[in-house]
Amino acid sequence: MAVSRMSAIWDLLAAHAADRGGPATAADVCAVCVATVAVSGAAVTATGTAGAGQAGTGHVICVTDEVGEQLEELQLTFGEGPRGDALAAGAPVLVPDLDASDIVSRWPAFGPGAQLAGAAAVFAFPLQIGAIRVGVLGLYRRLPGPLSTRELGDSLMLADAATVLLLDRQDRDGRAGIPDGDGGTNTDGVLNWNDRAGPGGQPLDLGLHRAEIDQATGMLTEQLGVSIDEAFVRLRAYAYAHDRRLVDVARDLVTRTLRLGPGGSPPGGTA
């Protein structure tokens, strides 16, 4: 069942974060990737500005080792590689063998450079929810070989977790604030994903999102006059503040029994 697999991923992240003594971050995602997906290293990069997707932009949030660092540097230097391709395509880039003939023409500089650095396989996952794009999770292996179906599924879920963590980080940095339900915002409030407190106590599972959550996010860009990234953060914040499930709030928005004004709360209407 997808729900319990995602729960297990959040458990691993929470446990790793607890060992470090802080809330879950992208660094925990990288560490858990290495532990569970059998890769040699991992890195999370954030896009420079919301939605920007060119190869060579973005900065490294965390990386597990020197080879991983070198791989990110190579991509920045040469402006080619799995990270940029993943963002441009809006899809993962899965290269189980950097020695393959089509790789040389695809990445004439990065390909050989990555191999010299010690990587034999690379896998990059855009951190995205539809048009929301916040970064890339990059994995590498010292030995060639594909990700198994299970490893691929786990990688995708870890990428989902990283997406949410980066959105929250962006939100904290941008001081978007959390509506407190009375028409004001509470800029001290931060969604604490360390205890996986999705609304209703359920871990946020992007794989199980219903179409309505996506539609509601789109609606909120209009209702609140904000970017798609911020619309999603506000949607979750509202659900959290009112202790409701994300799918239920989304459904209310889509059926138009709930509407949020620019302050993030209903304009004197239903709550």
Add this chain to the structure above:
Amino acid sequence: MDTDLLPEAFVELADTLVAGFDVIDFLHLLTDRSVQVLNASAAGLLLADPRGELRVVAASSEQVRLLELFQLQNDQGPCLDCYRSGQPVSEADLSTAGERWPNFAAIARRAGFAAVQALPMRLRDETIGALNLFRTVPGAFDAADVRVGQALADVATIGLLNERSLRRAEILNEQLQGALNSRVIIEQAKGKLAERLGLDMDQAFAALRRYARARNRGLSDLARAFVDGSEELPGLGPGSPTPGTLPRPGSPEPPRSGRQPPSA
């Protein structure tokens, strides 16, 4: 089956595979043509996400009731059985399917459907999804329908795998995730346009599709540009409602507040 439509449908699909390929457009075209060629009432294409779930990527109608009917098959239904077995699954009379799929059969019948056929999307030994067909009158899809339907499902699989390479399995997974994400973008675009113009989701989808076709653009590409505001899209901006716009419920305050959206 409507054999007159068949050759044209395949030519059209083949054309889409060649020029400026947008996988979402392709899959939508395929579900539309499936309905016509196979005399079905509705069709949907579901793909298996490696996270462990069947997800709709294209359907012949964006009506909520239909989409939910595909979505709930994650727990029970012909698509789930088809995906797990890798074999076609059919039910000629949903009124007798109460034991087979109690929840699904009831909801399908409430939606007006009487018969269902699911065909596997297969790549070698692996089943990657299913083509799901509905009819409003009971009766089995005949052998010819099943053969052609399976061919259409196979074309869908090939469309997802539109290059020959040593990385076949990887490319399929890449394309699959890309298609799933494109679907999310389209849902986001539906929501944004529905809110902007006071439409329901089905109308919003139709408007986006019309707009994309009129300007010869891929739907996913247009949807992304609309959602992230990276382009001015005259005609999709405020102040250009389509005829038959639903009245906005609630108070008669000005429709928009806060920052102006970037488009015209």
